[in-house]
Amino acid sequence: MEALTASQRETVRRILTRMRDRPGPLLEILHGIQDHLGFVPGAAVPLIAAELNLSRAEVHGVVTFYHHFRHTPPGRHIVQICRAESCQSMGAEGLAEHAMRRLGVEFQETTADGAFSLHPVYCLGNCACSPAVMIDGELYGRVTPARLDELLAQREPSK
Template identity: 55%
Template sequence: MTESGSTQSTVQEIIAALKDKPGALLPILHGIQDAMGYIPAESVPYIATALSLSRAEVHGVISFYHYFRDTPPGVQTIHLCRAESCQSMGGRKLEEHVKSKLGIDFHETTADGKFSLEPVYCLGNCACSPAMQIGKEIYGRVSADSFDAVINNTEASA
């Protein structure tokens, strides 16, 4: 089966399972993203038809919520905290460093597909600001140097 065929099959299965739920759009979008890591553009017409919505309405919801991706994520997703505590402890400077080091902005993926960068608005690690999360691991008191060390270690173990 081609990737497109596999994508279509996965999307159709999720839509069929969830389309009759009240407020089905968000559960369907979450289901697709959970299964595929993102919401492929080619899934929008299927979702729209199944829910009697316009493609613009479906796309509007996808683009409104930062959680939803419309491109495949990197192998690792870096969540960088942007909450007040982290900002007051050097978060903006760290953000500049991370973006420069990776060569991407928020909601983007490195050209090699290794890392995606996403903002998050509190990791619950305020006493150890600034904080980030990679996979299930949360890091505190992150500096430019400690970020580089974590990234280099992550790349080496991949």
């Protein structure tokens, strides 16, 4: 397990100090860490456990239960493609295959140049405008393969 850098450690400490006294704080803390660091480093788990008087196993169990929390640093841009039924009815499977071909990665992977991480998502609540894609928190509807190419190119013009 990679050790935390000094600044990562400082960030984790700051979030713990701010949130530890809130009721049921663990998810809030994990969100705070991921929002700041981009992922939840394994080396943060013992710090969190000690602060909340939990076992490392309990904290690890929570981090790994939720799909939202990442265990490794993500790419510069996070691309989520909806795989749920509504989007499937409008061609989401083909869109996902197109994205994988274009980026040269599978779901849950990051491109070699660190530009894009590709993730599946199970409903973005945009089912009247399927298929839906979210990139860095921005929602897009009725996304065709050509439109997806445009959206990716807007973020990394060289790709």
